[in-house]
Amino acid sequence: MKKILYILLENKSGVLSRVIGLFSQRGYNIKKIKAKPLKNNKKISKVLIELYKYKNINNKIKKQIFKLINVLKVKIVKK
Amino acid sequence: MLGADIVVKFLIKQKIKYIFGYPGGSVLDIYDSIKRIGKIKHILVRHEQAAIHMADGYARSTGKIGVALVTSGPGATNSITGIATAYMDSIPIIIISGQVDYSLIGNDAFQECDMIGISRPIVKHSFLIKNTSEIYKTFKKSFYIATSGRHGPVVIDIPKNVLSNNIKKKYFFIKKNNIKLNKKETVKKEKIKKIFKKLQKSKKPIIYVGGGIISSESSKYLLLLLKKLNFPITTSLMGLGSISGRHEQCLGMLGMHGTYEANMAMHNSDIILAIGVRFDDRTTNNISKYCPNSEIIHIDIDPTSISKTVKSNIYIIGDAKNVIKKIIKILEIKKYKNNIKKWWEKIQSWRKINSLKYKKSSRKIKPQYVIETVWKITKGNSYIASDVGQHQMFTALYYSFEKPRQWINSGGLGTMGFGLPAALGVKLAFPKKNVICITGDGSIQMNIQELSTAKQYKIPILIINLNNSVLGMVRQWQDINYSSRYSQSYMKSLPNFSKLVKSYGHIGIRVHKKKELYNIIKYALKKTKKELVFLDIEVDASEHVYPMQIKGLGMNNMILKKC
Numbered sequence A: 001m002k003k004i005l006y007i008l009l010e011n012k013s014g015v016l017s018r019v020i021g022l023f024s025q026r027g028y029n030i031k032k033i034k035a036k037p038l039k040n041n042k043k044i045s046k047v048l049i050e051l052y053k054y055k056n057i058n059n060k061i062k063k064q065i066f067k068l069i070n071v072l073k074v075k076i077v078k079k
Numbered sequence B: 001m002l003g004a005d006i007v008v009k010f011l012i013k014q015k016i017k018y019i020f021g022y023p024g025g026s027v028l029d030i031y032d033s034i035k036r037i038g039k040i041k042h043i044l045v046r047h048e049q050a051a052i053h054m055a056d057g058y059a060r061s062t063g064k065i066g067v068a069l070v071t072s073g074p075g076a077t078n079s080i081t082g083i084a085t086a087y088m089d090s091i092p093i094i095i096i097s098g099q100v101d102y103s104l105i106g107n108d109a110f111q112e113c114d115m116i117g118i119s120r121p122i123v124k125h126s127f128l129i130k131n132t133s134e135i136y137k138t139f140k141k142s143f144y145i146a147t148s149g150r151h152g153p154v155v156i157d158i159p160k161n162v163l164s165n166n167i168k169k170k171y172f173f174i175k176k177n178n179i180k181l182n183k184k185e186t187v188k189k190e191k192i193k194k195i196f197k198k199l200q201k202s203k204k205p206i207i208y209v210g211g212g213i214i215s216s217e218s219s220k221y222l223l224l225l226l227k228k229l230n231f232p233i234t235t236s237l238m239g240l241g242s243i244s245g246r247h248e249q250c251l252g253m254l255g256m257h258g259t260y261e262a263n264m265a266m267h268n269s270d271i272i273l274a275i276g277v278r279f280d281d282r283t284t285n286n287i288s289k290y291c292p293n294s295e296i297i298h299i300d301i302d303p304t305s306i307s308k309t310v311k312s313n314i315y316i317i318g319d320a321k322n323v324i325k326k327i328i329k330i331l332e333i334k335k336y337k338n339n340i341k342k343w344w345e346k347i348q349s350w351r352k353i354n355s356l357k358y359k360k361s362s363r364k365i366k367p368q369y370v371i372e373t374v375w376k377i378t379k380g381n382s383y384i385a386s387d388v389g390q391h392q393m394f395t396a397l398y399y400s401f402e403k404p405r406q407w408i409n410s411g412g413l414g415t416m417g418f419g420l421p422a423a424l425g426v427k428l429a430f431p432k433k434n435v436i437c438i439t440g441d442g443s444i445q446m447n448i449q450e451l452s453t454a455k456q457y458k459i460p461i462l463i464i465n466l467n468n469s470v471l472g473m474v475r476q477w478q479d480i481n482y483s484s485r486y487s488q489s490y491m492k493s494l495p496n497f498s499k500l501v502k503s504y505g506h507i508g509i510r511v512h513k514k515k516e517l518y519n520i521i522k523y524a525l526k527k528t529k530k531e532l533v534f535l536d537i538e539v540d541a542s543e544h545v546y547p548m549q550i551k552g553l554g555m556n557n558m559i560l561k562k563c
């Protein structure tokens, strides 16, 4: 089972780098990342992040990401 | 209206009294506005790092926002250490940095640097303003972000063209900001009840508080809580002053250089009521050996602080003041009762060890003695800014603070060079109060150029240099962990500080006689009503800071004196 981070954020320049920064600061290597604006609201982007198996997405990083001002929603989804 | 004028008018509207900064090409419009509009006082520093520390000292002592202004490129990069310092201690400051014209960004333009990128990991939030019409809204948001929830620094990067542009249409001042914040306060009744039960059942409780008490202004309520519970209390380095150091329930500071009684009480406790603390590694020692029999009740405004390093059994995310008030209320309604007499007896037996004793007989001046003397003269009522090193720990241990916001020091980042500029910021905020900077020969040289700023604006503080002519704290570690191999901890070329200070136009006095110390400090304090005085005190270089925890072990494993 994979855990994927599902994030909704304001579609503004620099926001993605803030999110990614939280991973790199902790030495996490991202395996897959997908980001695109919502179909019905271009002001909001959806980002999906998957890490390598050995680094699981945890609640700590979820809380850290939610703390960012431009982040609207964070969920861990299992696949 | 001109972009730069919007900036200055906003600051005036927010009742900002001082702005600390250094000019440069990209912010000259703001400097021109400051000159034209007046009403706001600009303090010209000699290095941008100091501007941030001054704004920081101002913010720490007043609880209000501090504002700093730097130019693009080198001005911005010079400010980074200051921003990181404020970030680590959750201090609300606004850093306005200039930027090259918006159209030039990304072109390696003259004095361009990616300030948003460089500062990203050390700000609560940052903004790059693209249009003049966004200035007001962005500032409003920034002020809100800096002082809401867990406080912190906010960077506002403004391109030159945005400052020099005019907005033609009539300006519209927004009232509300639409910012999402973590408003997840979980102060539920059941939780308060659960906490009540735990507290009542506890046989060996302790309260552990930190900087959160100070930033949420909850000292008054903490005192009530203490009275109701009769628990012992210990504070982190950042929490000093949240309760009078001489309060009979206060065990002093805990952690790496904490008192014996504080660390023993933590280790042996069954309940830790932790409020506004983040369980920093300097306060926990080895996490796996941390307080083995304690349940932790953690109250903090920042959800990411909960169970970050140490797992909490019960937590509440919320403003310390609100939560403490609620706990007090339930204690009153449910008639709290407890018997912890035995626990207090145990604590008194630890206290009797007197872990702060030191040899006084020596002819040399002991650094501890200097701090004790300063305390005797000021009775714990002075503002004290410190630098980083042994002198900082001696001050934390031997000066008992009476009130919150008197102890101004870089806790989280441990920034040498913080003391002098921060003290100047404090003195500007409280011109009638005693403001003392306690520093070391290493630290003071990191921002000594600010003596010139102090001269220009006539900011009379007292600087006490505990001069051991070594990098004391580094040497202590080399003594303990590296068999006294002193690698680069000795400064063979110290200046004659009193002469140096005199050349800046201040009073400099070298002190090397123990019996003169008391009178000289008293004299110096009197002089600082008008002038800056620098006391260069020759202290015993062989002195170590004790108590000290043994690295990698539990809270209770401590060295009490030099072996």
Ligand SMILES: Cc1ncc(C[n+]2csc(CCOP(=O)(O)OP(=O)(O)O)c2C)c(N)n1
Pocket (backbone or CB within 6 Å): B387, B388, B389, B390, B391, B392, B414, B415, B416, B417, B439, B440, B441, B442, B443, B444, B466, B468, B470, B471, B472, B473, B474
């Ligand atoms: C900017 C910075 N560089 C290096 C350090 C590491 N450091 C911590 S304490 C210390 C020595 C401080 O010496 P001094 O200011 O003379 O104070 P003392 O320990 O002698 O009282 C050093 C180098 C630091 N905290 N900050």
